[in-house]
Amino acid sequence: MRPKTKSVLGVGLWGLLLLAACDFSYQPVSFVPPKPPFTFASGAAVENFIGTRNAKVAFTLKKTLSVQVVDFNDTATDETRQAVTLKKPAGKETYSSDSPLFSPDGGWVTYFVYTGEEDCVPYVQQCTPDALPIQVTPTASPAGNDPHWWVDPAAPHDTFIVYADKFRTNLNSLATLTGSATYKRKITRSGASATFGPVVTIAPKPFTGGISPDGAFLCTGYADAALWDVGAAKLYPVNSGKQVCNPSICPDPAHPDWMMFLCFDGVQNLDETAINRTLGAVREHQIIYVVDKSNRVQWFINKDSIADNNTEFQDPEWSNKTDFLMALAGNAGESNYDCYIIKRSTGDKLSLLSSSSGSRLNDTSTPSLWIGN
Amino acid sequence: MSSMRLCSKKSVRAFFLVLALMTAAALNLCSLISSSSPETFSAIVSPGLTPWASIGGCGAGGSGGSGGAAAKWVGKGVTGGLIDLQVLGNYSFGQSYQTSSLSTRASYKPTYTSTLGITIPVMSKSGLVQPQGQIPDRTEVTGGLGDITIDYSKALGMEGQYALNLGLTFPSGQSDIKRGADNEKIYLPSILQKGGGLYAAAIGLGYTKDIEKGILLFDINYNHPFALNFTGKNQYNQGNGGWNYATDNMSASDRNRFEYYFKPYGENDLGAFTPRSISIDAYYGNKAEEAYIYSFGLTFSAPLSVAWIAGYNPKTYAPIQDPDFQAWSASLNWGMEFSHAKYPVFIAVALPIHDKADGAGGSASVLKQWSGPDLKDLGQAWSFTIGIKSTLF
Numbered sequence: 001m002r003p004k005t006k007s008v009l010g011v012g013l014w015g016l017l018l019l020a021a022c023d024f025s026y027q028p029v030s031f032v033p034p035k036p037p038f039t040f041a042s043g044a045a046v047e048n049f050i051g052t053r054n055a056k057v058a059f060t061l062k063k064t065l066s067v068q069v070v071d072f073n074d075t076a077t078d079e080t081r082q083a084v085t086l087k088k089p090a091g092k093e094t095y096s097s098d099s100p101l102f103s104p105d106g107g108w109v110t111y112f113v114y115t116g117e118e119d120c121v122p123y124v125q126q127c128t129p130d131a132l133p134i135q136v137t138p139t140a141s142p143a144g145n146d147p148h149w150w151v152d153p154a155a156p157h158d159t160f161i162v163y164a165d166k167f168r169t170n171l172n173s174l175a176t177l178t179g180s181a182t183y184k185r186k187i188t189r190s191g192a193s194a195t196f197g198p199v200v201t202i203a204p205k206p207f208t209g210g211i212s213p214d215g216a217f218l219c220t221g222y223a224d225a226a227l228w229d230v231g232a233a234k235l236y237p238v239n240s241g242k243q244v245c246n247p248s249i250c251p252d253p254a255h256p257d258w259m260m261f262l263c264f265d266g267v268q269n270l271d272e273t274a275i276n277r278t279l280g281a282v283r284e285h286q287i288i289y290v291v292d293k294s295n296r297v298q299w300f301i302n303k304d305s306i307a308d309n310n311t312e313f314q315d316p317e318w319s320n321k322t323d324f325l326m327a328l329a330g331n332a333g334e335s336n337y338d339c340y341i342i343k344r345s346t347g348d349k350l351s352l353l354s355s356s357s358g359s360r361l362n363d364t365s366t367p368s369l370w371i372g373n
Numbered sequence: 374m375s376s377m378r379l380c381s382k383k384s385v386r387a388f389f390l391v392l393a394l395m396t397a398a399a400l401n402l403c404s405l406i407s408s409s410s411p412e413t414f415s416a417i418v419s420p421g422l423t424p425w426a427s428i429g430g431c432g433a434g435g436s437g438g439s440g441g442a443a444a445k446w447v448g449k450g451v452t453g454g455l456i457d458l459q460v461l462g463n464y465s466f467g468q469s470y471q472t473s474s475l476s477t478r479a480s481y482k483p484t485y486t487s488t489l490g491i492t493i494p495v496m497s498k499s500g501l502v503q504p505q506g507q508i509p510d511r512t513e514v515t516g517g518l519g520d521i522t523i524d525y526s527k528a529l530g531m532e533g534q535y536a537l538n539l540g541l542t543f544p545s546g547q548s549d550i551k552r553g554a555d556n557e558k559i560y561l562p563s564i565l566q567k568g569g570g571l572y573a574a575a576i577g578l579g580y581t582k583d584i585e586k587g588i589l590l591f592d593i594n595y596n597h598p599f600a601l602n603f604t605g606k607n608q609y610n611q612g613n614g615g616w617n618y619a620t621d622n623m624s625a626s627d628r629n630r631f632e633y634y635f636k637p638y639g640e641n642d643l644g645a646f647t648p649r650s651i652s653i654d655a656y657y658g659n660k661a662e663e664a665y666i667y668s669f670g671l672t673f674s675a676p677l678s679v680a681w682i683a684g685y686n687p688k689t690y691a692p693i694q695d696p697d698f699q700a701w702s703a704s705l706n707w708g709m710e711f712s713h714a715k716y717p718v719f720i721a722v723a724l725p726i727h728d729k730a731d732g733a734g735g736s737a738s739v740l741k742q743w744s745g746p747d748l749k750d751l752g753q754a755w756s757f758t759i760g761i762k763s764t765l766f
Contacts, residue, residue, distance in 0.1 A: 013578055026637075026638040026640075027646075027678055027679065028640060028644065028646045028681045028692060029626070030692075030693070031627065031630065031644065031690055031691065031692065033616075033618055033689070033690070034618060034619055034620075034621075034622055034623055034627075075556070075688070076617075076688065077688055077689075080616065080617075080688060080689060082617045082618075082619065084617070129611065
């Protein structure tokens, strides 16, 4: 045998033996799934409470600053169901996400991102892990906040995004506020993409609580609460002189001039004759009210009627079904809030999700609920 | 420059050459080819099934039994053209399964002593599946393309009596076949999958010795499965219907199951673990007659660690130790080549033998699993092969 052949074979044989003897010591071990960051109500519990399992919830996390979406009608088991994290807009990974709301078909959300009150930008996004956010506002004038979906009843195939261009109207009187407005843009979706029509001004003031199904009314809060008659261009102050949080317009076409909000502390400036009682002084974030344009309380729920250890509500939001709303409940100053679906007709609640260490819901998690058919 | 230093430099070059070859590619363990002149002997192709890779068990979703034993073509073969073609059909059966396969191998000789080949298997499999102990078993059928292999062999020695064989297997066969009613689909056991979901590199050394009116062939081979992921993400952990396990707080070893580009071990995305393995075989071929050559042989193979199988439920990642793990397997083989200048035909019969497939009992030590032959299964599984060769252009 030639020396070259001998050396090659010898090395090859040694290589074989060496490989076989190498300590490639990997051995699989049983896999224990990580404890999911959230414990969700079971699909059956959701179905028993709202009448269908075809429901989705969107919320934000202070930890990730991103929008999370959970679908109770997906293929996951109750034990493995987790929220899908939506991608952030490019270049805005450090921005906070706020107030995600579902499209009428439940397949998309609209929300806005911000680092401060002056740099809010609204987006729409398909509710899938790979979908990219699409900016609602024009590139030249990106400012916008509190976007809402609206389907024109006169043209049911036309869907719009309605948004304001001012985040808060702290301590300013809406009646005299100028320089801001509420807009709508027609959205056309195709797959995970969307395009927008021209920007149309629908109100000369920033209304952050959405538009009624018939398009007749807008509502707002922060600090002054009010309803706006779009056709008559008339302002209806609500709870004058008292700051409110989280304005949300009624989704019921029969009550376009109703709005929901979360109170601040003290005696509210409301007409309580319709509910046949006087609530008197209340704690901050103790009561969620539904009030009409005539400042009459039509419904309320007291945090104290919910049997848990939390002291306040946060971020109430009407769902697309009139009888259901979402709200957080927690203790002010802490960062561990639970999320509830509340049924208005009975006052019952369903604890929808609770968070574990590392991924807590906080007082700005702004959850919203979509209920399908 | 002295001859001593010259020899040293050549040895060093040879070392790095072999090292580079070993790390670059390898031949599927059952697809070893060595080129030969018409006076020496060609060898081997299996249908692409390696016994120790075809594992699964009853009760955990398996159908029992092993895959087909390897068939080694011992004979003159045929050469002379630009492309050598070989087609091998195999039919194997056991107590609860049967498989049919057709492997086509095309090879080319870039040099007189080297051969480059590709093997493309297609197969049909059926077997009993029992997702859970209390659920009646049922028969499932799969079929299609298996894992494709490419191979390279180099004849060495004055007479080409040595062969260095390298090869690489690609996961072209589907390895996540599911069956069942909507919302109740389960993953089929690995024995019914068309592929392993893994790459595999192999290296082997062969030796051929002519004796009076006969020939002896010996081979030793090492097979090393590994995982490659070009996206960096476990495909089953993504998207709607995926597990969507959050990896943030996982241990490094757990995270590697869901986020990786390369794993130097054979764990696929469903968690099935195919261990490294060694195999050896020895054959005797009788060439007393001009018209035919018959051969007898023994193959033996053993994994170097305990295998794991994927969980049957697509909704969770839950691999377990293979309850039907075989610490070793072997086969007794008989073959006959009907020699022909242009179209030789080969037939073979193999009798698989393996140890008691009773699982590892949770132990990670493969040595502790060695046991005697499973006499209850001996003679219950057989493998038949028929093949034809040709040379083109």
